Amino acid sequence: MFKTKLIATVLAGALYAAGASAAWSPEKPVEFVVTSGAGGGTDIFTRTIQSIIVKNKLMNVPIVVVNKGGGAGSEGYIHGASEQDNPHRVTFGTNNEYLLPLVAKMGYAAEGFTPVAALALDEFLIWVNAKAPYADAKSFIDAAKKGDGLRMGGSQSKDTDQTLVSIISEATGAKFTYIPFKSGGEAAIQLAGAHIDANVNNPNENIGQFKANMVRPLCVFSTKRMAPGPKISKDMAWSDIPTCKESGIPVDNYQMPRTIWLPSGVAPEVLAFYTDVMHKVQETPEWKAYIERTSQTGTFLSGDELRKYITADTARAYGVFKREGWLAK
């Protein structure tokens, strides 16, 4: 065990050295493909990285950002994988890269990409309307066990939100009717208007309503509480939100990685170049400010570590999709 790990390390080191000696750098403008529409979470993620790269001169060529958010992002992935040896096209997304092809014929294969890095993990919370009678996650789940259950809204269909709702149902026996909206922002407004009972939005999607005391978080799907900071609403800071596990929902962790991809046909030194750039990006103060502002968890996964994460994440989603009968025929 130890030995194989050592060999792997040495090999990786050697590869890295080889990559460094034959260092690759882009020869023409690099295209950043955003797999969401303008203004979406992935769009802000990409443009933040673009602004950091430009400001800190981390690349010596211009960057062209293109939005291809059609078909829940599949338009972008199809484009990103269409030229398998194109080293000047980087695709930005979430875990939908490997989850979308499971539920429908998307026109691209998850294997068409090689993962570069995951730079952030976005949290999921249970949110209810501020006037709702549920004091904590437990009373919310109890209410959802009665009768027809509760209305839960979310972004897109058979995507991260609906998957989480299914996981909660499975773990607790609560019943939810899931209503898919176009975006998390729409689900946020529907909750603020009390048209739905709850949503599982990311912090950034609900922060406006949270600040205005229109919606209230019950718990966060993470192993530990979120980073402490100033009060956001009149009486709560992010760190005051209990984890779902401590509130009695046996789901200890559910996060969405923000990921960066290259076509799988590119050379290892190309991969090494972009991995290095992204590593530098996440060390800048601007990046830390972005993480803090959007209440995400900063991370840096690449190489084998990232592959392992993807395999585990896929396996978990596969189980849910299979149970729900969502898998593409």
Place this chain on the structure above:
Amino acid sequence: MRTPSGTLVSRFTMELVTALVTGSIGAIVCYGSTEFGIGWGDAGPEPGYFPFYVGLIIVLASLFNLFMAFKHYRDRVEEFLTGEQAQRVIAFFGPMVLFVLVTSYLGIYVGMILYLVGAMVFQGGYRLPKAAAVGVITAIANYILFEVWFQVPLLKGPLEPLIGIH
């Protein structure tokens, strides 16, 4: 001879063709929507419900249009296109399709230069140097506007890299 002299396509023919084309689109839509359920389930309409009935309505309405074509236009002398008109339309439409064809293989810049030069020389009667100048200037202006200024990449073919444009 029911059609007036010079008529290439009669209104009747065109009504028929159009109704058949829209009807076939409707049929394709119906067929495509059966891939997912077309019923009305617990959660309202299934994914194929709308496209299926939309397709069905297209088919039915097209059949009605077909019937109306027979009723109104079969014995009427009305042209859709005279030979002279057809010539003018084709003289415009043909080069346009060629332009799209060239564009899909050689990129939009090469396509637009050839198309503009061709149209100016053969249809406008301009001399080649002038036409070439207009074509090249248009291409450069578009390049600057789209790629440099607005950073919207346009379709490029195998020729652009030769002069160092990516």
Place this chain on the structure above:
Amino acid sequence: MDNFSNLMDGFAIAFSMFHLALMAAGVLLGILVGVLPGLGAPNGVSLLLPLTFTMDPVSAIILLTSMYWGALFGGSTTSILFNIPGEPSSVATTFDGYPMAQQGHATHALTLAFMSAGTGAMFGVVVITVLSGWVTEFALKFSSPEYFAVFLLTFASFIGMGSGSAFKAIVSMMLGFAFATVGMDGISGNMRLTFGFPDLVKGISFLVAVIGLFGIGELLQTMEEGLRFDGIHARVRIRDVLKAIASMPGHWLTLLRSAIIGAWMGITPGGPTAASFMSYGLAKRFSRRKEHFGKGEPAGVVAPETADHSAGTCAILPMLALGVPGSATAAVMMGGLMIWGLTPGPMLFIERPDFVWGTIASMYLGNVMAVVLVLATVPMFAAILRIPFSIIGPMIVVVCFIGAYSISGSRLDLWLAVPFGILGYTFKKLGYPIAPMVLAMVLGDKAEDALRQSMIMSKGSLGIFWTNSTLSATIMVLAMLLLFWPGVSLIIKRLRKPAVAATA
């Protein structure tokens, strides 16, 4: 009055040489992207976004919103002169704007369009200023059943407008619905009607269809008639501009109605495109000159333009106050807000009044500036029309196809524009109306989503539209009234006659 003093503070912030220069630059760039089909306001705004990272947020939003105004104005120009809508929301402007231009009233049409647009925008800003608090609450009342009711109302206001065969109108509208369903189904996550073509996954772009149906279809027709734009006398005379401005008060009812429709559709995300269609439909329906619509009726230019700009302006409010963008461009700007470190939402008004009111104040200034600048571009566009057709014709073709390609960088879209062109040409000659198809393509999938979301809420019962809220029931009643208007007006006439007879 609180809002008024806030607004004055806002003017103090917005009114500086630097900001005025930014506005001018934004408006001019906006006109440019608005004029080119395929390059739209969202493109322009996302392009400028990186530039704003180093600016302070007020200057940044002024630049972006000014660009938006410019694009809205620019979109109308090509609609009127070439029958090519530069922006989706200016499609309805082509219906009467282009015929006016063909009859030699291009200057009149353009001036009318810009003046109505300016009026609509001003109305929108006033609504924002006065009603900002109340509007937020109103927007929160909308859920899927209410949205569906709104979409139904839009369709209802447009149905039964054509004078030709009803079955041809049905084919046209249903084709539009069918094209709108291609691609991912938002409710089930399935890929519909793509037949295995990866390029169809993103759906059939409404803009590609419009470029084909209107732009190329019109060129084919022009060629067939051998017209070569001779019909358009593009001479710009100041007298024409003044005459058009002087005729504005005569349209006060259309202006008011369209501005209200626009404000409503901008606040509730129906969007500027739906607003312009709906207001065109209603203007025609309530007009005494019904039969002149589509043949160059000035009110047919005033109505969609006013609503378009009123909606575009009002769309900024839900973005600031709720974090829901009322239009695609507003969505991009919202992304910008977040990158600048602001959180859109109700608290923005309290936390950063300087930003909010500075923005609102700049909307007054920006729109006035946009009207002036865009009027100044009229002679330039008119000059384009004097170029011989053997040059300008192919150039329009090139612009159309560049537009079709640049929408999503897809080769298939180039090829799709061709059959849409043939369709547009054939449909027009055979008396199939094109407007219902365009409308169905814009609103079809949104209406379907809203309906199916409602059905999930109600577990498959259609009664939800009547029982969900008084709001949805009211809109449904309005929609039904409009839908059956011909019948209803007949009944009213019948009822009136005996009454008159009885009194006599």
